Amino acid sequence: MFCSSCLTNTSKYRLSERHSCTGRSTWWRQIRVPVELGSQQPGTRAARCAVSSTTRRFAMQVTGVRDARDGKPTSPKAFPWLQFVKYEGLGNDFILVDQRKCAWPEVDTAQAVRLCDRHRGIGADGVILLLPAISSGADFRVRIVNADGSEPEMCGNGIRCVAKYAVDVCNDSAAGPNEASTFGDGALSIETGAGYIRPRVLSDGRVCVDMGPPILDPQCVPTTLPGSRRIADVKAAVEVPLDGSTAEDIAAARLPLPPPECCGASEFVWRCTAVSMGNPHCVIFVDQKTFAWVDANLERIGPMFETHHCFPRRTNTEFIEVCGPRDLRMSVWERGAGRTMACGTGACAAVVAATISGRIPSQGAGASGDPVSADACVVHLPGGDLEIYWSPENRHVYMTGPANFVYRGECLLESSSL
Numbered sequence: 401m402f403c404s405s406c407l408t409n410t411s412k413y414r415l416s417e418r419h420s421c422t423g424r425s426t427w428w429r430q431i432r433v434p435v436e437l438g439s440q441q442p443g444t445r446a447a448r449c450a451v452s453s454t455t456r457r458f459a460m461q462v463t464g465v466r467d468a469r470d471g472k473p474t475s476p477k478a479f480p481w482l483q484f485v486k487y488e489g490l491g492n493d494f495i496l497v498d499q500r501k502c503a504w505p506e507v508d509t510a511q512a513v514r515l516c517d518r519h520r521g522i523g524a525d526g527v528i529l530l531l532p533a534i535s536s537g538a539d540f541r542v543r544i545v546n547a548d549g550s551e552p553e554m555c556g557n558g559i560r561c562v563a564k565y566a567v568d569v570c571n572d573s574a575a576g577p578n579e580a581s582t583f584g585d586g587a588l589s590i591e592t593g594a595g596y597i598r599p600r601v602l603s604d605g606r607v608c609v610d611m612g613p614p615i616l617d618p619q620c621v622p623t624t625l626p627g628s629r630r631i632a633d634v635k636a637a638v639e640v641p642l643d644g645s646t647a648e649d650i651a652a653a654r655l656p657l658p659p660p661e662c663c664g665a666s667e668f669v670w671r672c673t674a675v676s677m678g679n680p681h682c683v684i685f686v687d688q689k690t691f692a693w694v695d696a697n698l699e700r701i702g703p704m705f706e707t708h709h710c711f712p713r714r715t716n717t718e719f720i721e722v723c724g725p726r727d728l729r730m731s732v733w734e735r736g737a738g739r740t741m742a743c744g745t746g747a748c749a750a751v752v753a754a755t756i757s758g759r760i761p762s763q764g765a766g767a768s769g770d771p772v773s774a775d776a777c778v779v780h781l782p783g784g785d786l787e788i789y790w791s792p793e794n795r796h797v798y799m800t801g802p803a804n805f806v807y808r809g810e811c812l813l814e815s816s817s818l
């Protein structure tokens with residue numbers, strides 16, 4: 401049963417609950433979303449099910465539902481219900497839509513942007529669609545959409561969330577034997593825009609992801625910055641000023657400079673190392689004072705790096721303070737999402753850039769070949785820590801960190817064409 405005024409699916413309410421909507425005279429409707437609130441503790445699926453009957457209300461702006469405004473009921477089919485789950489990795493949050501068995505309703509770019517809106521939608525840094533694999537070697541494929549609608553090739557925190565979701569689903573008895581046999585051991589192979597990515601859910605609930613080797617060829621990052629050949633096996637460790645090399649150039653280009661007492665970005669240039677982890681990253685090393693200044697001014701300077709002409713597909717930008725040989729602090733401005741609490745691919749790029757520029761020592765071979773127990777580098781992000789290990793053996797980067805279920809819900813997917 402659907403409410404003829406606001407199209408809310410009223411059949412899911414218990415008799416004791418009353419459906420209420422703001423009526424047909426407004427553009428706003430109340431949509432009730434059944435919510436399973438997630439525990440932030442790994443491995444506590446049973447505990448979080450205990451609160452699964454909690455119901456949350458939120459309002460979504462409905463654009464162009466002419467029938468509802470006119471008071472005529474619209475066919476529910478025209479605005480299908482979207483089932484979603486929300487997961488987060490260190491505060492980098494995603495709306496996951498599992499479309500492996502049913503591609504309907506299809507989420508288009510404009511709808512993804514609306515879903516990510518923190519004021520008018522569910523709110524997230526991105527939407528991740530789980531789709532059937534194209535090749536037989538993969539468990540499934542993901543299509544990732546940033547909050548601004550752009551589609552990145554890869555997302556480290558998102559892949560951890562997807563892996564955790566897949567294993568959560570397979571551990572759910574209602575999911576059936578096929579799911580269980582596929583993901584029961586916690587290891588997956590996922591097709592992404594950056595190739596196959598292999599996450600593994602560990603016994604402590606964290607997820608370790610084989611992120612593959614970094615890409616250092618400037619053309620492949622892609623960046624028009626020239627590569628440096630100072631380090632033999634790193635063709636594209638670039639340290640290049642952004643927009644000119646003089647204070648006048650920078651002032652003319654309105655690139656902000658840190659205050660004089662910040663020596664990390666002195667000489668009036670921002671020096672960066674470009675690294676791709678499937679998606680482009682511009683890594684900038686700064687000292688403690690500059691880090692504080694950058695973090696306070698991120699909304700102002702982040703977009704300037706993101707859209708800098710040296711990065712033809714835009715770029716994610718990480719500001720890194722080296723705190724110790726195994727310790728980095730990171731503030732990130734993400735392409736298509738802005739300031740986020742964490743960026744997995746960014747943390748990997750930061751460790752690669754710090755290693756190839758000699759700021760931290762190369763990491764040793766993994767203890768008994770296990771990238772999780774090796775002497776990984778810890779990257780401190782606003783949302784928490786990630787362990788990053790760049791294997792000297794196969795040159796792959798391994799990222800280990802948490803991923804948590806937040807809640808599940810459903811909402812009407814508004815048509816973009818109206």
Ligand SMILES: N[C@@H](CCC[C@H](N)C(=O)O)C(=O)O
Nearest residue numbers: 552555556557679743744745
């Ligand atoms: N937060 C992600 C990266 C998401 C994609 C990025 N915004 C891009 O456009 O490349 C991560 O954890 O890696």
